[in-house]
Amino acid sequence: MDYQKYLRNENFPHIWCSGCGAGIALKAILRAIDDLGIEQDDVAMVSGIGCSSRTTGYVDFNTIHTTHGRPLTFATGLKMARPDMTVLVVTGDGDATAIGGNHLIHAARRNIDMTVILYNNNIYGMTGGQASPTTPLGDIGTTAPFGAVENTFDISGLVIAAGAAYVARCTAFHAKLLDDLIRKGIEKKGFSLIEVMAPCPTAYGKLNKKGSGAKMILDQKDAAVRIAKAEKMTAEELEEKIVIGVLVDRDIPEYIQSCDAAVAQAMNARNGSA
Amino acid sequence: MNPRTSMMQGNIAVAEGAIAAGCRFFAGYPITPSTEIAEHLARSLPLLGGRFMQMEDEIAAMGAVIGASLGGMKSMTATSGPGFSLKQENIGYASITETPVVIVNVMRGGPSTGIPTLPSQGDVMQARWGTHGDHPIIVLTPAGVREAFDMTVQAFNFSERFRVPVILLLDEIIGHVHEKVTLPDPEDLVVIDRKKPTVPPEEYLPFEIDETMVPAMANFGEGYRYHVTGLVHDQTGFPTMDEVKIEMMLNRLHGKLDKYADEIIQVEETGTEDAEIGIICYGSSARSARQAMRELRDEGIPVGMLRIKTMWPFPTDRIRAFADRVSHLVVPELNLGQIAHEVEHASCDRAEVVRVNRITGDPIHPEEIVQKIKECR
Structure with missing residues (x-):
């Protein structure tokens, strides 16, 4: 496909570091849109x-x-x-679950038709590596120099509990699966969220000695378990694993349709x- | 009787004014003493093809009205002090992105949760400077029910015409007072819509600098794909760190209200020609001031009154001209002198500024103003 068609090429090079998951997610979004025509x-x-949120500057949509x-x-x-428009939201773990946590749970509860692609890199990357609500217990952030002591959010679990119609998780490694998950999310009438585990080698990776971006992506590959397989595994077996695939897909009334009705x-x- | 005549509450007049101005999206959060505005629009807007949303919080309501406005719907939110504080972040966003929105603040006693059910004029400075950074803003303040209707229409017209968030400041008395009003025939109303681009999409500069100082605004979904950001941007809408471009953009952002100041700044002068002592007032305090002026005139004391209708940009020149003609300017307000301070600046020692303040939730009574003016002589 022609990626250039969807990009604001004059705004490149982008600000993302090499090894970051943001570019992989962006291309998956564009493939999904292209595929849906x-x-x-x-x-x-x-x-x-x-x-994550810098994505809007690089794509040739209404942003x-x-x-x-x-x-x-x-x-x-x-x-x-504009209910006729396809509305995508690109956000991150800090943006969506810390400062924006209330909006996330209520948008999901309302089940308003939009598709959220949330890049979860376990850290505040842009400001240099402060701990976020998804920084794993014990891991280092510049504001958690002795290790994070707060429990983490299971973002997908949170959004499922809040009432979203469609929730999926993926990693930056599983790019082809990601296309599919995003496409299904856009097609879904209701609130859909795709959580993308995206490595941040510069901030999170460096602070926690996780190696290069390439290594972090490969580690995600190793940690990933497809949902069908995960359902047959015990909680202990799933520790440290990333469950990927469609976690929830349910037909429930969409907000604007309910208003109109x-x-x-x-x-x-x-x-x-x- | 004229079918457009009724007993109406100030808050309802605001809601009706919004509808008359073409508002078709309202997002809000319940808060005393503004809630009647949301309730009225919850009933009315959906039946007119509009949309009403009760959001999870005040911040969300402010974000939603900006989003809807970018989508092409005239949009409004309404709140009171604590909610107004929460909205400030996104009011700044509307200001820098030049997104037309109307924010109603029905003022109650503060600070903090304060006195929820009683009147105050304690947010006049917050309305000007509540959000961070230098930013353009228009603030209008009605003193009666019919004027609440008219000023709401005007708030939309200003916001659409100048692409600026407009704040409508009522105090609880104006929000809740019932008066007999005859609303204008919708056909007689002047309703202004945002200027649309006349160039094809590939030539469209969403934040173009031209002699009008107000760029044409395409709505989302109309074929003009562009970028909106709270970062300082150039004419293309994309962020810039170029000092020259930053300066050009910010000069236009602030300059546009200077350019149209004569149109925007409105005051009402009564008896100012022969006045020896002046009153500067606004909102419900102006109603007490009017009564005080009447009583003093009956006693042969020549008092004149300048009522502020456009609070910001501040009518400095008009007040300075009035200060030239009187010995004192008496400023009654339901705060500890927020506007008196501005009046002092405008007066520049031409007239002595005398304050009449109250923050206990009680209105200012005419006798207090009468008393103060007599002390001036």
Whole structure:
């Protein structure tokens, strides 16, 4: 496919470090859009703040680079104004689950039709390696110099519990699977989230002696377990593993459709009584 | 009786004004004393083809109205002090991205949770400087129910025309007072919509610098794909670190309101021609001031009143001209002198500025103003 068609080439080179998972995720997003044949004019991409969120500057869609943690709120308003548009949100672990955590759970609860691609790199990369809500216990961040002592969020689990229609997880290594997961997420009517485990060799990797970006990606490959296989494994066997694939795919009422149905019903009742 | 005549509450007049101005998206969060605005729009907007959303918090509501506005819907949110504080982050975003939105703040006693059900005018400075960094903003402040309607229409017109967030500041008294009003015929209203690009998409500069100072705004999904960011950007909309481009962009951002200041800045002068003592007032305090002025005039004391309608940009020149003609400027307000300080700056010692303040949730009574003015003589 022609990636150039979807890129704002004048804004390259991008800011991402070599070995970062962001570029891999970006290409998967573009392949999914291309595969679905959605016109660029009909796509909006909304992001927050952080490495992941710089994605919006590089893609030739209708793009909003918002405030820290808030992309889902802007995306919600935009989707309400333009339900016909395909709304994508690109965010990160810090953006979506720390400062934007409340918006994440409520957008999922509402089940509003949009697709979130969340790059989880276990750290605040752009600001230089501070611990995030997904920094593993004991791992080092510049603000956790003696090791992180807070429990981590299971992001996908959180969003499933909050009520999203579709939740999937993938790693930067499984690029082909990622295309498929994102495509399904876009096709899904409702709130969908794809959590992409993305290595950050510069901040997280360096602080925790994880080796090069290439090594970190290969380590993800080794840690990954497909959901079908994971379902047959015990909790102990799944420790330190990354379960990948479609975690939840359910047909539940979408928010805007529910709004429209409620209003139509009210108007019918009025017309009936008049 | 005219079917457009009714007893109406100030908050409802704001909601009706928004509808009349073409607002079709509202996102909010319940907060006293502004909630009637959300409740009224929850009932009305969906039946008019619009959309109403109760968001998870005030921050989300502010983000949602910006998103909807970029999608082409005129959008509004409404709140009170604590919620207004939470919205500040994204008000700055609307300001730098030049996204038209209207934010209503029905002021209650502060600081913090303060006095939720009682009036205050304690947010006049927050309305100007609440969000970080130098930024353009327009703030309008009505003093009655009909004016709440008119100013809401005007708030939308200003926000669309100048691509700037507009804050409508009511105090709890104006939000909750019921008055008999006759609303204008919708056909008689002037409703302004954002300027659309006339060039093809490949020539479109979303933040173009031209003599109008206000760039044409394409809505998302109309074929003009562009980038919106809270980072300082150049005419293309993409972030820049180039000092020259930063300066050009920020000069236009601030300069656009200077250019149209005469249109934006509005005051109401009553009896200022022959006044020896002046009153500078706004919102509910202006109603007390009007009564005080009447009583003093009846006693033969020539008092004049300048009522601020556009709070920001501040009507410095009009107040300075008034200060030239009077010995004192009395400033009644439901705070500890936030606007009196601006009046002092405007007056520049031409007239002595005298404060009448109250922060206990009680309105300022006309007698207090009468008393203060008599002390000036």
